[in-house]
Amino acid sequence: MPNRxxxxxxxxxxxxxxxxxxxxxxxxxxxxxxxxxxxxxKVYKELSYDERGNPMLRRRLKAIKRSEQDGVCPxxxxxxxxxxCELDRFDAATGYTAENTRLLCHACxxxxxxxxxxx
Numbered sequence: 001m002p003n004r005x006x007x008x009x010x011x012x013x014x015x016x017x018x019x020x021x022x023x024x025x026x027x028x029x030x031x032x033x034x035x036x037x038x039x040x041x042k043v044y045k046e047l048s049y050d051e052r053g054n055p056m057l058r059r060r061l062k063a064i065k066r067s068e069q070d071g072v073c074p075x076x077x078x079x080x081x082x083x084x085c086e087l088d089r090f091d092a093a094t095g096y097t098a099e100n101t102r103l104l105c106h107a108c109x110x111x112x113x114x115x116x117x118x119x
Contacts, residue, residue: 002117003092053096061096062087065103075108088112 006014025043029036052058062085071080086109087101094100104112 051095058087058096061098061101062103064098065101068098069103073105073108074102075104075112078105080105 021043025036025039028039053061065087066080066085069080072078073080073085080103084106085103086106087096088104088109089096090100090102
């Protein structure tokens with residue numbers, strides 16, 4: 001299922017929020033270029049956690065999925081490598097939950113993303 005895209009009208013509606021956030025970050029930084037950079041990074045990180053969960057949550061979920069899948073990639077049926085496995089969401093908007101994810105080897109994850117038109 002493709003991810004929801006914003007319509008042209010929705011894109012226009014979000015612009016004031018983006019402008020306000022940018023202006024506020026500049027104000028908070030008070031002309032300090034490095035502080036502005038740090039504020040932007042913090043906001044970016046926290047918003048990505050809102051969507052993806054924090055790294056500890058994803059690490060725990062990977063361990064659960066590895067166990068549920070008996071250490072095997074559900075697509076190629078090969079043993080999952082010890083590292084660089086990737087959580088694949090069935091529905092991106094639902095987030096990283098045990099019911100909405102599977103753990104894939106890197107190659108299968110890339111193939112899956114390409115088939116969905118995400119790469």
